[in-house]
Amino acid sequence: MKSFKEKLTERVFLLIALSTLSVLALITVFIFIKGVPIIAKVGIINFVFGMKWAPSQGYYGIFPMIVGSVSVTLGAAIIGVPIAICCSIFLAEFAPAKLRNVFRPAIQLLAAIPSVVYGFWGVLFVVPMIRKFLGGPGLSILAGSIILGIMILPTIISITEVSLLALPRHYKDGALALGLTQWQTIHSLLLPAAKSGIVAAIILGLGRAIGETMAVIMVLGNAVALPQSILDPVRTLTTNIGIEMGYASGEHQQALFATGIVLFVIIMLLNASAQYITRKR
Amino acid sequence: MTQKSKIDIKGLNFYYEQKKVIKELNLEIPENRILGIFGPANSGITTLLRTLNRLSDLTAGARHEGEILLDGKNIFAPDVNLTELRRRVGMVFDVPTPLPMSIFDNVALGPRMGGLKSKTDLEEKVETSLRMSALWDDVKDRLDTPAARLSGGQQQRLCIARVLALEPEVILLDRPCSALDPISTAKIEESLVQLKEQYTIVIAPHTVQQAGRIADRVAFMLMGDLIEQGYTQEVFSFPKDKRTNDYLTGRFG
Ligand SMILES: Nc1ncnc2c1ncn2[C@@H]1O[C@H](COP(=O)(O)OP(=O)(O)O)[C@@H](O)[C@H]1O
Numbered sequence: 401m402k403s404f405k406e407k408l409t410e411r412v413f414l415l416i417a418l419s420t421l422s423v424l425a426l427i428t429v430f431i432f433i434k435g436v437p438i439i440a441k442v443g444i445i446n447f448v449f450g451m452k453w454a455p456s457q458g459y460y461g462i463f464p465m466i467v468g469s470v471s472v473t474l475g476a477a478i479i480g481v482p483i484a485i486c487c488s489i490f491l492a493e494f495a496p497a498k499l500r501n502v503f504r505p506a507i508q509l510l511a512a513i514p515s516v517v518y519g520f521w522g523v524l525f526v527v528p529m530i531r532k533f534l535g536g537p538g539l540s541i542l543a544g545s546i547i548l549g550i551m552i553l554p555t556i557i558s559i560t561e562v563s564l565l566a567l568p569r570h571y572k573d574g575a576l577a578l579g580l581t582q583w584q585t586i587h588s589l590l591l592p593a594a595k596s597g598i599v600a601a602i603i604l605g606l607g608r609a610i611g612e613t614m615a616v617i618m619v620l621g622n623a624v625a626l627p628q629s630i631l632d633p634v635r636t637l638t639t640n641i642g643i644e645m646g647y648a649s650g651e652h653q654q655a656l657f658a659t660g661i662v663l664f665v666i667i668m669l670l671n672a673s674a675q676y677i678t679r680k681r
Numbered sequence: 682m683t684q685k686s687k688i689d690i691k692g693l694n695f696y697y698e699q700k701k702v703i704k705e706l707n708l709e710i711p712e713n714r715i716l717g718i719f720g721p722a723n724s725g726i727t728t729l730l731r732t733l734n735r736l737s738d739l740t741a742g743a744r745h746e747g748e749i750l751l752d753g754k755n756i757f758a759p760d761v762n763l764t765e766l767r768r769r770v771g772m773v774f775d776v777p778t779p780l781p782m783s784i785f786d787n788v789a790l791g792p793r794m795g796g797l798k799s800k801t802d803l804e805e806k807v808e809t810s811l812r813m814s815a816l817w818d819d820v821k822d823r824l825d826t827p828a829a830r831l832s833g834g835q836q837q838r839l840c841i842a843r844v845l846a847l848e849p850e851v852i853l854l855d856r857p858c859s860a861l862d863p864i865s866t867a868k869i870e871e872s873l874v875q876l877k878e879q880y881t882i883v884i885a886p887h888t889v890q891q892a893g894r895i896a897d898r899v900a901f902m903l904m905g906d907l908i909e910q911g912y913t914q915e916v917f918s919f920p921k922d923k924r925t926n927d928y929l930t931g932r933f934g
């Protein structure tokens with residue numbers, strides 16, 4: 401028989417757990433209640449694929465921002481993923497313990513830097529560099545990709561490293577005993593064996609990139625137009641909300657919530673696929 | 682001994698950090714024979730085997746003193762190529778260690794990484810290796826299924842085939858049958874006895890009886906010391922050292 405006290409504690413913990421869940425539910429419901437009417441009014445196709453965003457004239461098309469979000473996120477992946485994978489291979493397989501003990505906390509620290517600081521650094525350093533060496537306004541997809549490429553490093557590195565370290569010890573022994581070199585062991589055995597973890601790491605990193613707001617507001621230029629090159633400014637879904645939320649009202653405000661719904665769905669899909677991939681193995 | 686020695690261990694000491702687990706060991710390993718090294722747990726046998734192809738390098742904090750001569754050349758010499766050494770001195774571990782790939786690829790991996798590219802050559806190599814380890818008939822119809830689906834005994838024979846595919850000169854086996862049933866054990870023992878024609882075999886048997894069945898010579902280790910060595914029949918029938926006798930008659934370990 402459980403004592404009354406034990407039962408009580410159990411209930412309290414359950415309640416706390418439920419309350420976090422209910423916060424999630426509340427936020428979701430809230431965004432949908434606020435956003436769905438405007439989508440219904442302009443039509444989902446017009447909303448998602450509309451090219452013109454002019455709230456004062458009643459135009460609510462977010463396609464340029466979807467393109468903005470996707471291009472900046474892809475750019476971040478192209479820049480960040482190779483660096484992150486190399487880093488985690490180095491940490492898991494090559495680094496001597498001493499070096500690892502310096503690297504690991506340093507990478508964690510990268511995750512602790514507030515995004516506004518990344519943005520600030522981007523404005524003061526990355527943007528002028530791009531303007532000077534590559535031309536254009538500097539505020540651009542490229543600038544955003546570089547900043548986000550760095551910001552997703554900690555997520556991808558730590559998850560990839562964990563999945564490499566989680567491989568059975570005998571894989572490596574077995575391979576080296578077969579006369580494989582360390583590099584052959586890594587690329588023909590360890591990386592394929594850790595594939596699902598690595599893919600999940602990348603997806604989670606991309607989820608973080610697509611949801612990032614503050615840092616990109618500062619370096620993207622935020623123009624609502626389809627970009628022609630990576631040196632053009634863009635606006636993402638997140639920055640659209642961040643910039644206009646302060647003064648929007650009525651339908652305009654609803655349209656921002658609707659932008660949030662689209663973002664929410666994209667991130668949910670990314671997370672679900674990461675979960676699916678990790679569970680499959 | 683009349684037989685040429687393939688490996689000559691001279692004054693080997695082995696340490697994990699401060700702990701000395703092999704003490705001043707001298708041992709000659711004859712070519713084309715089976716040497717059984719037996720002893721109670723923690724005698725240092727696994728450590729000794731892993732040192733023979735320098736897998737011991739992988740253990741942080743491990744170090745050694747002394748020499749191990751393979752065909753007269755010290756394997757600790759700075760110009761030794763580890764990849765080549767491990768191809769010449771192959772190792773089978775105490776638990777089967779199938780790699781996460783197909784049966785075929787498990788056997789083909791070593792030769793492929795060693796530069797063998799032709800598909801027909803690889804297929805031939807895989808088949809001969811699997812035949813030698815007495816696994817071919819079990820798996821010839823399902824070479825592309827994952828190796829993890831095989832039974833424990835089959836996995837271990839796969840590991841032996843994998844080593845054979847490297848065409849090594851020496852094969853080290855660390856209690857290869859400890860996880861296996863008697864039938865699989867008998868099959869492996871049978872193939873080992875055939876293999877000694879071409880290879881030098883060092884085995885840590887999982888029982889004294891196994892050493893008696895297959896080893897030409899045996900060495901008895903206890904707490905890092907080599908107590909006694911000689912022809913299997915002599916050591917088993919007339920042990921010179923009291924500790925060997927105690928161990929053989931089951932008085933400890
Ligand atoms: N990686 C290691 N680090 C520290 N000590 C070890 C390690 N491996 C083995 N030892 C110790 O070395 C001694 C010999 O172990 P081992 O070579 O595995 O003996 P055996 O195979 O005869 O059982 C044991 O006391 C064991 O605890």
Ligand SMILES: [Mg+2]
Nearest residue numbers: 726727728855
């Ligand atoms: Mg052992």
